[in-house]
Amino acid sequence: MPTVVIANLQSKTIHCEDKRESLLDILLSATDWMHACGKKGRCTTCKARILSGKEHLSEKTRPELQYTKLNKLREDERLTCQTLISGDVKVAVPKETQLPHLNYSE
Numbered sequence: 431m432p433t434v435v436i437a438n439l440q441s442k443t444i445h446c447e448d449k450r451e452s453l454l455d456i457l458l459s460a461t462d463w464m465h466a467c468g469k470k471g472r473c474t475t476c477k478a479r480i481l482s483g484k485e486h487l488s489e490k491t492r493p494e495l496q497y498t499k500l501n502k503l504r505e506d507e508r509l510t511c512q513t514l515i516s517g518d519v520k521v522a523v524p525k526e527t528q529l530p531h532l533n534y535s536e
C-alpha cells in the first residue's frame with residue numbers, strides 16, 4: 431500500500447488504498463489542498479514539490495510539460511491532479527500555494 435508523506439505539514443502520512451486515484455485526491459482525503467480549476471490541468475495551484483519517490487509517479491502530462499516550459503512549474507514540481515502514484519512518495523506544499531488556515535513548517 432503506497433504511502434504519501436507531506437513533509438512540511440507535520441509529516442502527515444496518508445496510506446493510499448486505491449492507486450487509480452490522483453495524487454490530489456489522495457491528499458484531499460487527509461487535508462485541504464488548493465485546486466482552483468477543479469482538477470482539469472488548467473491552473474498550477476494543485477502543485478506539489480516532490481522530495482522523493484518521483485520514480486513512483488506517472489509520466490508528466492501535456493499540461494505539466496507546457497507549464498514547465500512556461501516556468502510556471504519547476505522540474506521538481508508536479509500537478510497533483512494529473513499524477514498517479516505506484517509507490518511511496520514524499521511531497522511538500524510550495525510556499526505560493528500554502529493555505530492560510532494550515533500550519534506549515536516551511
Ligand code: FES
Binds near residue numbers: 468512
Ligand atoms: S487543480 Fe488546476 S491544475 Fe490541478
